[in-house]
Amino acid sequence: MFCEKVIELLKEAERNPETIDQYNDEKIRQVLEEMHSLYKMNLNDANASSDNRSLCATVQVRHTALERNKRCLLAYLYSRMNKIKTLRWEFGSVLPPDVRELLSDDEYQWFSKYSTNLASYMRSLGSDIGYSGIDLTENLKPPKSLYIEVLCMADHGKLELEDGDIITLKKNSRHFLPTSECQTLIRQGILKQIL
Amino acid sequence: MDLTDDIELSEDEEISVETVLKSVQCAWQNERLAPEILPHRNDMIECMLGQIQHMERNINKLPKTDLRACIHKMELSRIKFMICNYLKTRLHKIEKYCIPIIIAERQRIESGANYLTPAEFKYAQEYSLNMESHLKSAVLAKLPGTMETLEMSKLAVYPNLQSHVFLKANTAVKGVVLEEGLGDQDVEIELENGSQHILQYKPIAELVKNGKVLLV
Amino acid sequence: MDPYEIEFIGENRVVSIIPNFTYEKIYLICGEFGPFRAGLPMNVPLWLAVMLKQKQKCRMVPPDWMDIEVLENIKEEEKRSRFFTKMPNEHYMVEAKLILGNAPEDVPRASEIKTIIKDIWDIRMSKLRTSIDTLMKSGGNYGRLDHLTMMEINSVKPLLPEAMDELYRIEKMTQKTMPTSLNTSTFSQSGSSQNL
């Protein structure tokens, strides 16, 4: 039956809604191959079908399959675009190499453009009055206290706080930090809040 | 020490920052709970950002451990949370519904009743262009012959205005017409002041925009 | 919405505290509070009360309704009534949780009070489920829900509104095209073949 490969692709994307898989170049290639061969067969039969009405129907069926394949491929890309957006909000504008390699080159380009667009929108906030303290990727949860205790999950190096103090984040070290200054590190899994 | 001061929103009315803050909260709540994008409240947001900036400068003059500094910081971080969440909610709607939003916004700009701020509109247009160019280079360009063309409007995702929402009436409203599910006659109901309902968004969309109801 | 976001909204409510320090008025964006006089009750937003309590700068004054007798009455009334009764305040659960959680020593008979409030909550939650059931049975496109607090309303999201959306969609489709025969789909009725 037509369009079976592309459905596998979509099911794969749906299976793990909370993570992004490797861009499936190979399967996409197979779908494109199916499309090219359907298209070619149609070109041949379309020439012959002017005097053969049932062949004309065959051409229509193939054309429907082509449109269907196209819709599915675009839906695959779109579902990944949504995940890539989430990557921008959660990992930040610089992706770790092992995440970066899950994206195709086109997707990485899209990620960069998305990131740039977001950054320029955020720069516009408060720009009239020269205020730049609003970062939409921070302040994600209702604040409960100004300071929290955190445990460092990985060696991260030095962190300069707003008040000028510099601390070193070493694996397993504990710190008492301003909530506003460690939210991103917690989101990125480098720090963990001790409750 | 007076860290706040009343600000002027327009020439003839002076609104206290406290009132602006309350309006921002309602705008945030409505934006979070409405299926479609609501008219922007940029004047209020800018006013709040100004207040935050002013306040942060003053806090820096206080000793770090000063109790007042802590209290002010806590309030500021609450307000920042709300503003960030509000703006982010709008961005997400703009992304999801970008195609119909851009079309509707072009018409609204002509009539001067725009829903998006200039920065949001720019963001929406850029987002839509990026999406188009990605779909083109990643798939469409590789399709055979005539298959590579695509009308972007086909990809439009629309907010579900028929979705059900909870609301509280801020004032009495008469003549809200509910669409009946099955062939029956439409029903008209009255929202008493302070009453709460669950109903479809569409018939009360205007009431959300003009502040007569609050989504809860 | 997340329960913490509703708590955030509820934290704007004003409650009473007795500070153990003296300080002049403080001008916040959400209003002016004070002056603080050690030993004298005063009003502040709930979030500030919690913050001061955590810094051991105040005692919390339990709101009037946080009283065994008042709550027993509410509970009885809630049990008796078919409808939801009006709660002492729109964020009673948030207030109860924050005051009893941070300052149980400031509330006389705190643990009994906690139990009664939980009872009232449970009665209302089970009433809520019954009402939803009735609502869905009666058509499922509109309901009036006076006196439900935001936290309670949130507890049926997204289940209730989404089920109503789905039902609306299903019935809308049904209404659009009532088929003459139920055995065939609407698009297979005119089986007349025509030559291609």
Place this chain on the structure above:
Amino acid sequence: MNNSYLSILDILVTNERVPCRFLHDLPKMGFMDPSAAEDDLKAGATLDVPLWLAENFNSSCRIPLLTVDLPKIYKDAYREILNADACTVDMQKLGQHFYELGCYVAKHDIKGETFRQRFRMLMSASVSSDSIGSIQPLSASERKRAAAAAATERALSGWLQRGDCPLTTANMVANHRKRKRAEMEML
């Protein structure tokens, strides 16, 4: 449900197969019918065809090529069962997309009633997580709804039990790490 062009759910729904009878010969399409050996698909052939294809060529279209029969779950026999007690029907087996597919092919009134009956079952199950397993298997959208209801329930009881609002690792980040760890362990 979202019927938009890019909706994966709608794509999966329209991928469900419906029984069809072909009205005309279709040259070179014999492979669609695994039981037939010829190159051409012959008029009169009956086979299950994905809805997206059937929908484009059914008798209400410009080029009627086939007639579509109702999938059995929407037929009289099942209507009676659904009418009697919708909650006993195993939707996972019989109608993964019962409501959604029904909106395309079976525009009669049983779905609304089925939905109501089963909603009640779903609601009572969602408050006590252990009973989710004991109810008859759900359709895909019902499962989603039950999971969402359970998440609300968890968030609420979490809130009732704790004082603070814990900050946590972002979802994608955490899942990415988890998966990487699992991959490392496999090596």
